[in-house]
Amino acid sequence: MTDAAKTPTARGAKGVSLLAPDAHTRKRNAAEARFRIYGLVAVGIGLFFLVALLSSIVMNGIGAFQQTGYRLQIELREDVLDKTGTRDIENIKKVKTFAYAQLIRAAMLREIEKAGIDTPLAQAKVTGFSSDLDPMMSDGARAHLRDLVLADPGLIGQTIELRLLASSRVDGYLKGRVSRDSIARDKNLDTVHLDLVDALRSVGVVNTAFNPAFILGSDASDARPEQAGMGVAILGSLFMMLVVLVLSLPIGVASSIYLEEFAPKNRFTDLIEVNISNLAAVPSIVFGILGLAVFIQFMHLPQSAPLVGGLVLTLMTLPTIIIATRASLQSVPPSIRDAALGVGASKMQAVFHHVLPLAMPGILTGTIIGLAQALGETAPLLLIGMVGYIASNYPDGVASGFLDPNSAMPAQIFEWAKRADPAFYERAWGGIIILLVVLLSMNFIAILLRRRFERRW
Amino acid sequence: MYDTPFLERNIVTQEVKISARDCQVHYGDNHAIKDVNVDIEDKTVTAFIGPSGCGKSTFLRCLNRMNDTIDICRVEGRITLDGEDIYDPKVDPVQLRAKVGMVFQKPNPFPKSIYDNVAYGPKIHGLARSKAELDEIVEKALRRGAIWDEVKDRLTAPGTGLSGGQQQRLCIARAVATEPEVLLMDEPCSALDPIATAQVEELIDELREQYSVVIVTHSMQQAARVSQKTAFFHMGSLVEFGETGQIFTNPRDPRTESYITGRIG
Incomplete structure (x- = not known):
């Protein structure tokens, strides 16, 4: 210039070349x-x-989706499991997991013998009580076997082929998380165990395979990370999302339609508008402590319940849905409202027949984004105790409905990340993958719905 | 119709359909319409002309209470339709708007099929008892909107897919489908090309046989072509109202003369 x-x-002068x-x-x-x-x-x-x-x-x-296990031929000996031979379920129930551990050891020793592996761990094979082998197995393996027998006592006396979980350290060795150097200071596992694992691996007894229990299973105690799964937490999140959807969509859409289309424009409605916008910016932990004070301490709703989690997340999601809905109502051209009123439609007919269908894609997108936000929220859940430790699935577990203690996906991830064993750390990352997949699919649904409804324009 | 000299027009005075007395409109602090007195006749096209912002559209919107949707707008005075005060608290504006249809400046078909666009009004007013009856109403309205031949094969196509002129005629068809008695048109041709404008003007002339038509226009030629009565608005006041021929050839007020000769506006 x-x-x-x-x-x-x-x-501007003549003669200047372009x-x-x-x-x-x-x-x-x-x-x-x-x-x-x-x-x-x-x-x-x-x-x-x-x-x-x-x-x-x-x-x-990605490692959390794979788990190491042994393929073993287990002889379910009658003299160990049902000494009376009556197949009476009460008697079989008296047999503790300790007895099942013997059967697993025996099966493992047979595999070692069959493969001709020379290992000091097999020295006590004559008795079949070599507890030196135990650190290679998951604590959950014997419980798993016992559950199987209790479910079908007819199996006693047979030899069944079964895949049983390896301990988290063996799993870590196969995945490269545990090395011979790092094991030196580990009291649980020796290099002789790792030698045996290598030998068993070469004959195909040990392998790593896809682990559906991580997606479907329940949480497990500190001692057995190899068993822990997201299933119950996914269920808890699902229950919460149902509560959030059922409450926040009708309330949010109804209040924004009223505010946008029917409410008189005065100071009071201005105040409400400003407050709704401010609510969207309130830190989520504040909603958590509000939920703790109102829903649990005042209304005495149960702790750790998806219903309470859903209520708290509803409070958090409402402003998002209201803002998105109002924005999409505003974006409907006023000429459509004029047209409807011009042919003699009432205000409500104009809104419900013409404005709302056009605002639908925006409303749905806002709702799903609000839900996705709620799904990933951790802080308020910690305050209302949505970090329940539930170690068994429905129907055995307690997580069966809206009022039973449960966990949620982000809370479960937080729990795992907190624990000391690096095997849980891997599971926390795996949980994040599941959470992200769920979030991405929700966003994908939002895009699909948007496309579907926008075609009417 | 375009070549008829004004003075040779056969002027027949019809009975008064809408009458406004001392009508005042305020937008907040802005006094938009001042003391307007006008009698709009049945089966006549009345044109409102005037420079931008003179209040002609505002006054038009008073006639079917479309201004009710604007919070800050306040209407005073007495406006009657067939002798009944339309601002009486007992009047439901929805019922009024079924009697006084409106066509807007920008063609605004619903984003629905052509059929649904026209059928919507009759549906919500319960004018049709059966599908066949509704079909008949839609066809009649589309024929009266002079668009039937162009769309009869694609009634399920979206109304928004038509050309601008076709959309505006669709909107006129939609307005007449509810069997109104008065048709208000707010600059119906301002978004249209000359050919579409000619079609709409022709249509307006036909509509005069059944309805009282009030048209707001920026084009003085258009007012001269289609209307029998013309009202000239300036700064919120009705300056002059009379026979179209008289307004354009022999205006009484100097402001009217300045406007139609192009000196103001």
């Missing part, structure tokens, strides 16, 4: 080129971090 002011006639850009144009073009480079760099940095984040999540967490 200053150039132009100094030499006002230079550019083929050679003047200084002012060159400067302008350079500024534009610079801006494009800034933009590309910014997008590039964003993409780099996204890729780095996703790849680290996948690399750290």
Whole structure:
């Protein structure tokens, strides 16, 4: 601009070629080129971090979906499990997991013998009571076997082929998390165990396979990370999302329709509007402590219940849904309202027949984004105790409904990340993958619904 | 119709359909309409002309209480339809709007099929007892909107897919489908090209046989072509109201003369 002011006639004068850009144009073009480079760099940095984040999540967490196990031929000896031979379920129930551990040891020793592996751990094979082998097995393996027998006592006396979980350290060795160096200071497992695992692996007794129990199973105690799964937490999140959807969608949509279309514009409604916008910015932990005070301490609803979690998350989601709904109602052109009123429709008919269908894609997108936000929320759940430790699935477990103690996906991830054993750390990352998959599929549904409804325009 | 000299027009005075007395409109602090007195006749096209912002559209919207939807708008005075005060608290504006239809400046078909666009009004007013009857109403309205031949094969196509002129005629068909007695048109041709404008003007002339039509227009030629009565608004006041021929050839007020000769506006 200053150039132009100094030499006002230079550019306008005759004889200036269009083929050679003047200084002012060159400067302008350079500024534009610079801006494009800034933009590309910014997008590039964003993409780099996204890729780095996703790849680290996948690399750290994918292991949780695979679990190491032994394929063993287990002889369910009648003299151990049912000494009376009557197959009376009460008698069989008296047999504790300790007895089942013997059967597993015996089966393991047979495999070692069959493969001709020479290991000091098999020295006590004559008795079949070599407890040296136990650190290789999951504590859950014997319980799993016992459950199987209790469910079908007819199995006693037979030899069954079964895949039983390895301990988390053996699992870590196969996945590269545990090495011979790191095991040196570990009291639970020796290098002789690892030698045996290597030998068993070469004959195919030990292998790593897909682990559905991580997605469907329940949480497990500190001692057996190999057993822990997200199933119950997924169920808890699902219950909460149902509560949130059922409460926040009708309340949010109804209040925004009223505020946007029917309410008089005065100071009171202005105040309500400002407060709704402010609510959207309130930290989630505040809603958590509100839920604790109102729903649990005042209304005496049960702790750790998905109903309470859902109520708290509803409070959190409502402002998001109301803001999104109002924005999409506002974006419907006023000419449509005029048209409807012009042919003699009432206000309500105009809104429900014409405005609402057009605002639907925006409302649904806002709702699903609000739900996704609620699904990933952890802090308020910690305050109302939605971090229940539930170690067995429905129907044996307690997590069967809206009022039973439960956990939620993000709370479960938080719990696992807190625990000391690195095997839980892997599970926390795996839980994040599940959570992300659920969130992405919700967003995908939002896009699909949007497309579906927008076609009517 | 375009070539008829004003003075040769056969002027027949019809009975008064809408009458406004001392009508005042306030938008908040803004006094938008001042002391308007006008009698709109049945089976006549009345044109409202005037420069932008003179209040002609505002006054038009008073006639079917569309201004009710604007919170800050306040209407005073007495406006009667067939002698009944339309601002009487007992009057339901919804019922009024069924009698006084409206066509807007921008064609605004619903984002639905052509059929549904026209059928919506009759449906909500319960004018049809059966599907066949509704079909008949839709066909009649589309024929009266002079668009039937163009859309009869694609009634299920979206109304928004039509051209601008077709959309506006669809909106007129939609307005007449509820069997109104008065048709208000707020600059119906401002978004249309000359050919579509000619079609709509022709349509307005036909509609005059059954309805009282009030049209707001920026185009003085259009007012001269289609209307029998013309009202000239300026700064919120009704400056002059009379036979179209008289307004355009022999205006009484100097402001009217300035406007139609292009000196103001």
